[in-house]
Amino acid sequence: MLILGTLFIMGCLLGLTGAGGAGIVIAILTAAFGVPIHLALGTSLGAMAFTTLSGAVSHFREGNVRVRTGAAVGAFGAIGSFLGAHVAALIPSSNLHWLTGGMLLLSMILMYLRLYHPNSGPFAHATKEELRGGSRFWFTAVGAGLVVGFLSGTFGIGATPFIQLSLLILFDLPLVTAVGTTMLIIMPIAVFGGLGYLLSGNLDFTLFFQVVAGLMTGAYVGAKFTNRIPRSVLKVCMTSIPGIGALILFLE
Template structure:
């Protein structure tokens, strides 16, 4: 029951910022509940497939998703995420622990740079072939990172959508939820085939995060932009620090 309640509260936050939350789930499962890192990675990615389905639907209803760009990035990320999960089993547990933490903290730093320093680029128009090339490239890279380190790469996806595909902040938040769906399915399948998914734990995580993510997505359009920016940056940073501790 404690795990379900914890995941419910986390789900509200994840739905709000447009993240699948695998990094934070991994941090809580390993640090707070003592599960092995590979089991936490596999279970969190599998759970993220269902969590993002709930959050993505809610964001779609709120008109925060650019469907075409989300599908281009997401489908290419599916294949690289599966490959990344296969590579992750070759990495030692203690090494993978620190790699995952480092990736989360780096993603927060990158997002801070973009949101606080860079100018708005939503009015920039791109050619059709640029959308495909950039979208596929972004999907392959973020999918590989997600599969290898067990995190959904939400900050990296959001950063790519903001910089390379020129979406607004709210569009990038919503579209990221759509992109994470195939990433988590691909990565989750990779970990399932390697035997690193705890099915009972998966059920508990799902009950909490799916319910919370649907509710949290309702607040994305209501919150001031500065609050959304702070939440997007702070979430992966805190998860990374938890893993390091």
């Protein structure tokens, strides 16, 4: 019940911000419940498939999803995630612990820069027109999907900030639409990444169902509030969640 309650609260936050949340879930499972890092990676990533399904449905009903963009990036992301899961199995637990935390910290920094300083640094040359079709759309979707998928599979994170950054910068989606579309993208990434971890023997089904039950219920509830809270609050949540996960992993 403690795991269910904790992950329900996390699910609400993840549904609110459009995050898959594998990174913060990994941190909680390892630090609070003593789950080995590889097992936490596989279980949390696999659970994201169900969490994001719940959140994506809720966001779709709220009108926050670009289906074509999400399906295209997600399909190629699934390929990258499956490959990344096999790479993760070769990395020692101690190294993977720090690498996952480092990726979460990097994602927090990049998200902060994009949301609070959108016209400076690497974001100054972002596209100013929403990308919806054509050869440029597919070239961008293939590249973005493979990169974010590989990051997800290798480090067990949903790579939510990286996905949202690609949608905001490369596809120029509005903030709320990027949040909802991210949920759709994470689904195939989580399915194939989880499959890769399962084949490597790093997925616990009992823990998996506990994580799914808590997160899926919370994500559906949280997604209902994305359009209803101030944008300033949404930005703080999107920026701080990966940072909290990194901090827990570094201190654990």
